[in-house]
Amino acid sequence: MAATKTYDTAIIGAGVFGAWSAWHLARRGQRVVLLDAYGPSNARASSGGETRIIRMGYGTDEIYTRSSQRSLAQWKSFCAATGQKLFFETGVLWLAGEDDSRVRETMVTLKRCEVPFEEMDHAALERRYPQISFERVSRGFLEPKSGVLLARRAVAAVVEDAVKQGVDFRIALIEQPRGAGRLTSVTCSNGETISAGQFVFSCGSWLGKVFPEILGQRIFPSRQEVFFFGVPPGDARFSPPALPTWLFQEDEYYGMPDIEGRGLKIALDHHGERIDPDTQSRLPTAAEAEVVQKYVGKRFPALRNAPVVETRVCQYENTSNGDFLIDRHPEKENVWFVGGGSGHGFKHGPAVGEYVSRQILDKAAPEPRYSLATKETVQHRAVY
Numbered sequence: 439m440a441a442t443k444t445y446d447t448a449i450i451g452a453g454v455f456g457a458w459s460a461w462h463l464a465r466r467g468q469r470v471v472l473l474d475a476y477g478p479s480n481a482r483a484s485s486g487g488e489t490r491i492i493r494m495g496y497g498t499d500e501i502y503t504r505s506s507q508r509s510l511a512q513w514k515s516f517c518a519a520t521g522q523k524l525f526f527e528t529g530v531l532w533l534a535g536e537d538d539s540r541v542r543e544t545m546v547t548l549k550r551c552e553v554p555f556e557e558m559d560h561a562a563l564e565r566r567y568p569q570i571s572f573e574r575v576s577r578g579f580l581e582p583k584s585g586v587l588l589a590r591r592a593v594a595a596v597v598e599d600a601v602k603q604g605v606d607f608r609i610a611l612i613e614q615p616r617g618a619g620r621l622t623s624v625t626c627s628n629g630e631t632i633s634a635g636q637f638v639f640s641c642g643s644w645l646g647k648v649f650p651e652i653l654g655q656r657i658f659p660s661r662q663e664v665f666f667f668g669v670p671p672g673d674a675r676f677s678p679p680a681l682p683t684w685l686f687q688e689d690e691y692y693g694m695p696d697i698e699g700r701g702l703k704i705a706l707d708h709h710g711e712r713i714d715p716d717t718q719s720r721l722p723t724a725a726e727a728e729v730v731q732k733y734v735g736k737r738f739p740a741l742r743n744a745p746v747v748e749t750r751v752c753q754y755e756n757t758s759n760g761d762f763l764i765d766r767h768p769e770k771e772n773v774w775f776v777g778g779g780s781g782h783g784f785k786h787g788p789a790v791g792e793y794v795s796r797q798i799l800d801k802a803a804p805e806p807r808y809s810l811a812t813k814e815t816v817q818h819r820a821v822y
């Protein structure tokens with residue numbers, strides 16, 4: 439009879455966090471198995487969208503600016519090594535309304551971290567981007583080196599590369615680990631067990647379902663609707679380089695140019711209702727479609743009657759304040775929670791994977807902001 443394979447690490451969840459954790463651990467010679475109930479960056483996963491923004495600005499939260507810098511370097515070297523175009527340097531345009539404090543704070547942090555940016559007042563914005571209406575916008579700045587990652591495709595590529603490095607990937611639904619003390623194996627829904635020394639649960643918005651007692655009230659999955667508007671035929675004003683990715687946090691909207699012909703992407707960053715990621719409807723509501731369409735017409739007058747050409751309904755996997763959750767299970771020292779991307783985690787995949795590998799292999803000092811102890815059961819969103 440063939441001996442059952444024992445792994446150094448079993449990673450449950452092949453979204454962006456699990457994929458990069460597997461990749462970094464394999465790079466360091468670990469025997470890794472990566473498991474996912476539906477497959478890497480599947481349609482229900484937060485990593486399953488077409489595109490995700492990678493920006494350096496984070497207000498005063500320098501920890502995330504540094505993590506984005508580190509991650510962009512790794513995304514780029516991954517693209518170079520695999521010959522895949524997964525990053526579009528569209529630039530990211532920050533817009534401020536009457537209260538420009540967040541934009542000013544962000545520029546201070548960017549300066550300190552030596553991130554290039556270009557400041558523009560209202561008149562300069564109008565000159566540079568005549569296809570946008572800057573009503574109620576006082577000023578802004580552009581991160582010219584930031585842009586957009588092809589999200590689901592990037593995760594699939596990282597998993598593929600991890601497999602080339604020896605990672606075993608399997609489709610499997612892992613059940614909630616039970617019993618006290620160190621974990622020796624996890625059980626799949628078909629009854630099979632998988633043994634490993636360490637277990638990383640990078641289950642995104644499912645973390646609260648897998649660990650209901652500890653995380654059920656600490657991970658807040660929120661419904662988020664995304665719309666793509668068809669651009670006029672033969673019109674390049676809404677594609678890069680004419681139009682950058684942009685965000686106007688005062689209005690809670692962000693968007694990106696027409697990439698790969700999907701249309702102008704736009705979404706409300708406001709947290710939607712609490713949902714179950716397995717069963718929530720993936721059809722957008724007529725009410726939100728109407729609100730977003732009106733906003734598009736106001737901000738992009740040439741798109742006033744543009745049709746919706748594609749939609750996505752996904753979920754954020756929020757912690758109480760938006761800081762990541764990367765910590766050990768309080769009672770099982772070889773079980774790790776890796777998640778809480780909170781609607782901004784995708785870009786950080788490489789740095790999160792690296793952090794996880796250092797926690798497991800080097801016993802590196804943990805970042806207090808990622809700890810379970812700082813995660814509350816009531817939301818006060820502070821990290822954007």
Ligand SMILES: Cc1cc2nc3c(=O)[nH]c(=O)nc-3n(C[C@H](O)[C@H](O)[C@H](O)COP(=O)(O)OP(=O)(O)OC[C@H]3O[C@@H](n4cnc5c(N)ncnc54)[C@H](O)[C@@H]3O)c2cc1C
Nearest residue numbers: 451453454455475484485491612642779781782783784785
């Ligand atoms: C609409 C939207 C827009 C966003 N925009 C941005 C952006 O512009 N920039 C940015 O940086 N971030 C953005 N984010 C956030 C980012 O996408 C997420 O933070 C990130 O993808 C989370 O990745 P993850 O690996 O933690 O979770 P997921 O991608 O959800 O992966 C978790 C995986 O675990 C698997 N799983 C769960 N339970 C089990 C189990 N019991 N057994 C086996 N498998 C299991 C699931 O199938 C899933 O594949 C956005 C998110 C959304 C929804």
